[in-house]
Amino acid sequence: MSETASLPDRAPPLEARDLLKSFVGGDGSELEVLRGVSVRVESGEAVAVIGASGAGKSTLLHILGALDGPSGGEVLVGGRPVAGLEDEELARIRNHHIGFVFQFHHLLREFTALENVMMPALLAGTEMDAARAAARELLDAVGVSGREEHKPRQLSGGEQQRVAVARGFVRQQDQRSTARPPVPAEEGAQPVDGDRDAQSRSGGQGRPRSSPGGGTAPTGH
Numbered sequence: 001m002s003e004t005a006s007l008p009d010r011a012p013p014l015e016a017r018d019l020l021k022s023f024v025g026g027d028g029s030e031l032e033v034l035r036g037v038s039v040r041v042e043s044g045e046a047v048a049v050i051g052a053s054g055a056g057k058s059t060l061l062h063i064l065g066a067l068d069g070p071s072g073g074e075v076l077v078g079g080r081p082v083a084g085l086e087d088e089e090l091a092r093i094r095n096h097h098i099g100f101v102f103q104f105h106h107l108l109r110e111f112t113a114l115e116n117v118m119m120p121a122l123l124a125g126t127e128m129d130a131a132r133a134a135a136r137e138l139l140d141a142v143g144v145s146g147r148e149e150h151k152p153r154q155l156s157g158g159e160q161q162r163v164a165v166a167r168g169f170v171r172q173q174d175q176r177s178t179a180r181p182p183v184p185a186e187e188g189a190q191p192v193d194g195d196r197d198a199q200s201r202s203g204g205q206g207r208p209r210s211s212p213g214g215g216t217a218p219t220g221h
């Protein structure tokens with residue numbers, strides 16, 4: 001039975017309740033970044049998180065993506081709380097149920113664009129040919145199909161970001177008929193229309209232009 005099949009029916013792909021996050025600064029003082037943030041992202045919905053630099057968008061997205069833990073509150077992926085899970089199980093949930101597009105794309109330097117995009121699918125056990133086909137479709141969708149064999153340093157900044165977008169969606173592409181993992185995506189990779197004055201906006205028209213669709217993309221700005 002697949003990981004996806006074991007999740008509760010009709011739970012939203014991603015939900016967070018009353019998130020708190022504090023950091024301790026260099027001078028030892030406490031910095032409260034998140035003060036009671038709740039968000040529920042439905043399948044197929046695009047959600048934009050917009051705010052000033054330093055407001056806490058990346059902090060929120062890292063917590064929603066189970067890359068960092070909150071100081072309080074909880075995150076549920078497919079209805080399942082991620083707090084307290086062992087590292088190995090967390091890594092599996094991230095790979096199976098979440099795609100990532102980072103603010104600083106974090107492509108692997110020694111691998112080609114195509115290999116970078118294939119990587120999350122290969123780690124999830126997708127066969128090489130299927131992973132390659134999914135990666136090619138996505139690179140084509142983001143307009144980088146002519147650069148598949150280029151290493152990151154041989155790509156322009158924008159191309160690197162688009163490869164990172166393709167990588168974020170590859171698990172959606174290779175799970176077409178089953179789960180559609182949410183894709184927390186950060187500034188730089190995902191231009192979003194909208195009202196820059198709003199602190200946050202939910203369920204609007206902010207779908208990333210390069211999204212192949214069907215997924216969920218909280219997007220930082």
Ligand SMILES: Nc1ncnc2c1ncn2[C@@H]1O[C@H](COP(=O)(O)OP(=O)(O)OP(=O)(O)O)[C@@H](O)[C@H]1O
Nearest residue numbers: 023024025033052053054055056057058059060221
């Ligand atoms: N590990 C950390 N330790 C201490 N303070 C941190 C840490 N990470 C982030 N901060 C602080 O938390 C605040 C929120 O940071 P975050 O990276 O979430 O901002 P952001 O909204 O993504 O900003 P940007 O638009 O510039 O990317 C900032 O003031 C930052 O200095």
Ligand SMILES: [Mg+2]
Nearest residue numbers: 057058103220
């Ligand atoms: Mg940020």
